[in-house]
Amino acid sequence: xxxxxxxxxxxxxxxxxxxxxxxxxxxxxxxxxxxxxxxxxxxxxxxxxxxxxxxxxxxxxxxxxxxxxxxxxxxxxxxxxxxxxxxxxxxxxxxxxxxxxxx
Amino acid sequence: xxxxxxxxxxxxxxxxxxxxxxxxxxxxxxxxxxxxxxxxxxxxxxxxxxxxxxxxxxxxxxxxxxxxxxxxxxxxxxxxxxxxxxxxxxxxxxxxxxxxxxxxxxxxxxxxxxxxxxxxxxxxxxxxxxxxxxxxxxxxxxxxxxxxxxxxxxxxxxxxxxxxxxxxxxxxxxxxxxxxxxxxxxxxxxxxxxxxxxxxxxxxxxxxxxxxxxxxxxxxxxxxxxxxxxxxxxxxxxxxxxxxxxxxxxxxxxxxxxxxxxxxxxxxxxxxxxxxxxxxxxxxxxxxxxxxxxxxxxxxxxxxxxxxxxxxxxxxxxxxxxxxxxxxxxxxxxxxxxxxxxxxxxxxxxxxxxxxxxxxxxxxxxxxxxxxxxxxxxxxxxxxxxxxxxxxxxxxxxxxxxxxxxxxxxxxxxxxxxxxxxxxxxxxxxxxxxxxxxxxxxxxxxxxxxxxxxxxxxxxxxxxxxxxxxxxxxxxxxxxxxxxxxxxxxxxxxxxxxxxxxxxxxxxxxxxxxxxxxxxxxxxxxxxxxxxxxx
Numbered sequence: 001x002x003x004x005x006x007x008x009x010x011x012x013x014x015x016x017x018x019x020x021x022x023x024x025x026x027x028x029x030x031x032x033x034x035x036x037x038x039x040x041x042x043x044x045x046x047x048x049x050x051x052x053x054x055x056x057x058x059x060x061x062x063x064x065x066x067x068x069x070x071x072x073x074x075x076x077x078x079x080x081x082x083x084x085x086x087x088x089x090x091x092x093x094x095x096x097x098x099x100x101x102x103x
Numbered sequence: 104x105x106x107x108x109x110x111x112x113x114x115x116x117x118x119x120x121x122x123x124x125x126x127x128x129x130x131x132x133x134x135x136x137x138x139x140x141x142x143x144x145x146x147x148x149x150x151x152x153x154x155x156x157x158x159x160x161x162x163x164x165x166x167x168x169x170x171x172x173x174x175x176x177x178x179x180x181x182x183x184x185x186x187x188x189x190x191x192x193x194x195x196x197x198x199x200x201x202x203x204x205x206x207x208x209x210x211x212x213x214x215x216x217x218x219x220x221x222x223x224x225x226x227x228x229x230x231x232x233x234x235x236x237x238x239x240x241x242x243x244x245x246x247x248x249x250x251x252x253x254x255x256x257x258x259x260x261x262x263x264x265x266x267x268x269x270x271x272x273x274x275x276x277x278x279x280x281x282x283x284x285x286x287x288x289x290x291x292x293x294x295x296x297x298x299x300x301x302x303x304x305x306x307x308x309x310x311x312x313x314x315x316x317x318x319x320x321x322x323x324x325x326x327x328x329x330x331x332x333x334x335x336x337x338x339x340x341x342x343x344x345x346x347x348x349x350x351x352x353x354x355x356x357x358x359x360x361x362x363x364x365x366x367x368x369x370x371x372x373x374x375x376x377x378x379x380x381x382x383x384x385x386x387x388x389x390x391x392x393x394x395x396x397x398x399x400x401x402x403x404x405x406x407x408x409x410x411x412x413x414x415x416x417x418x419x420x421x422x423x424x425x426x427x428x429x430x431x432x433x434x435x436x437x438x439x440x441x442x443x444x445x446x447x448x449x450x451x452x453x454x455x456x457x458x459x460x461x462x463x464x465x466x467x468x469x470x471x472x473x474x475x476x477x478x479x480x481x482x483x484x485x486x487x488x489x490x491x492x493x494x495x496x497x498x499x500x501x502x503x504x505x506x507x508x509x510x511x512x513x514x515x516x517x518x519x520x521x522x523x524x525x526x527x528x529x530x531x532x533x534x535x536x537x538x539x540x541x542x543x544x545x546x547x548x549x550x551x552x553x554x555x556x557x558x559x560x561x562x563x564x565x566x567x568x569x570x571x572x573x574x575x576x577x578x579x580x581x582x583x584x585x586x587x588x589x590x591x592x593x594x595x596x597x598x599x600x601x602x603x604x605x606x607x608x609x610x611x612x613x614x615x616x617x618x619x620x621x622x623x624x625x626x627x628x629x630x631x632x633x634x635x636x637x638x
Contacts, residue, residue: 002451013276017275017276020273020275020276022273022277023276059449059452062438063447063449063452066442066452067449067451067452067455069300069301069304070301070452070455070456070458070459071455072300073297073298073300073301073455073458073459073462074455074458076275076276076297077293077297077298077462079276080275080276080277080278080293080297081278083276083277083278084277084278084279084280085280
């Protein structure tokens with residue numbers, strides 16, 4: 001269940017990074033169209049919020065929130081490294097994380 | 104500050120508060136991070152204990168051993184094995200002895216056989232833990248003041264750093280590689296921003312923990328110097344057990360009840376099981392057996408746990424105590440103290456905090472390097488400068504040198520014979536002597552060579568430690584992994600991971616383009632120097 005929180009947070013930050021024009025272009029090599037950025041932003045925040053749930057479920061309110069904060073940091077570092085080293089593969093990494101979510 | 108904008112003023116503050124205390128802060132962060140695994144590291148440093156394998160029969164076995172070890176004692180205390188220490192630690196007091204934390208007789212028992220184990224004399228990770236807020240070899244109060252001031256400056260550096268950072272949100276995920284100073288800046292920012300909740304929490308809570316000791320005046324005034332009253336009100340020592348059942352009969356010999364039914368009762372209530380057993384007046388009619396739940400489930404109550412008291416002869420349940428919810432101020436203090444000390448058991452959160460500490464150490468280290476990198480172009484133009492050279496040397500010795508010193512501490516732990524007098528002191532001496540030598544080395548060698556050589560030494564020292572464990576029967580990776588002894592294996596694997604990390608540093612410093620660039624700049628520097636001479 002600890003993996004679930006990190007994977008959700010990773011997807012959340014990945015989607016959130018795509019809501020920024022700079023990273024969107026980095027990943028898709030084209031400018032974002034229309035409302036896309038806004039939708040991505042809302043989805044990203046939603047995923048980050050949902051990522052708190054497994055930890056709270058597992059460890060209760062106070063310790064759960066502390067775990068959530070730690071998992072957010074870990075996930076954000078992972079997204080940053082992905083964007084820095086293999087930006088074009090970000091979507092594949094997200095897909096991999098999503099598959100792992102269901103396993 | 105005339106002429107400096109708000110942001111520039113903060114930038115200046117950030118640079119200089121960071122530089123002056125950065126070396127100390129790195130040491131505090133680094134040893135503090137290791138302290139998250141204090142029990143695990145201490146256990147790893149005593150290979151004599153690594154064969155201890157707890158099982159369901161351990162409490163009964165230790166219980167039986169206590170009857171032969173200390174039949175006449177006034178008091179027994181048994182700490183059962185847990186995920187962080189695989190042995191049972193027992194302690195007892197003679198009749199009439201005041202039960203202090205340091206007093207009494209202690210033994211470490213093998214969880215599988217209940218035989219006493221004789222471990223080598225070492226301070227283990229307690230030395231690192233103490234060092235991270237009391238340093239070493241100076242009066243405690245002075246050292247705590249120094250660390251307290253450094254912590255305050257860390258808080259200043261965090262706040263001024265956030266103000267100075269121009270694009271905290273747009274650069275949130277940005278790490279531009281191979282861009283020299285730009286890359287160092289990005290790395291420093293990313294390490295700071297992405298783990299900001301951790302940095303703020305650990306610094307603020309560290310300050311809070313030191314506060315009552317550094318600034319006791321408010322407390323002394325309010326409580327008229329009666330610290331005990333303050334602690335009682337804050338509830339740190341817990342209510343003293345509501346006096347034992349008032350038996351008026353005189354003490355008479357009587358045998359203790361069986362332990363197993365009591366444990367079964369407790370385990371039915373506590374999912375995390377029993378952590379500690381204490382017995383007062385064992386072997387008499389006054390005997391009381393007290394079971395304590397292991398770990399805690401909330402940050403608010405500072406990891407306090409449930410307790411059950413039984414009549415030692417009849418086995419009747421006398422009282423069950425559950426932790427009470429503290430008031431708001433105490434709860435807030437407890438949350439911060441709890442997060443800093445991390446006493447409650449949850450391996451995942453422990454690892455997350457450890458990662459936070461690693462990111463924090465790296466943040467301080469990149470900040471220190473950044474100071475040097477930023478001033479390199481100027482130094483190339485104007486020639487070397489004593490202050491600049493000093494910062495360079497101190498950077499190498501405080502960042503890479505500390506790891507070398509830690510490696511020396513672990514090696515001393517392995518190599519110093521068990522019968523040497525004052526053995527644990529020699530371990531600590533090795534740590535400081537080697538650390539001092541890394542500073543000498545950093546002063547004598549060219550800057551890049553100094554980094555390279557010390558990091559290479561870290562690789563060799565840390566990678567060889569798990570290999571050396573082959574001289575012990577239960578400690579090497581093959582034995583620990585096949586037995587599922589992750590307590591010891593985890594430490595070895597972390598040492599290997601750290602060696603790999605240092606190896607990446609060596610690889611980076613040896614990359615041809617980096618070396619070429621450095622050579623080019625050196626040539627440019629000498630050329631300009633010659634020009635100045637001819638002119």
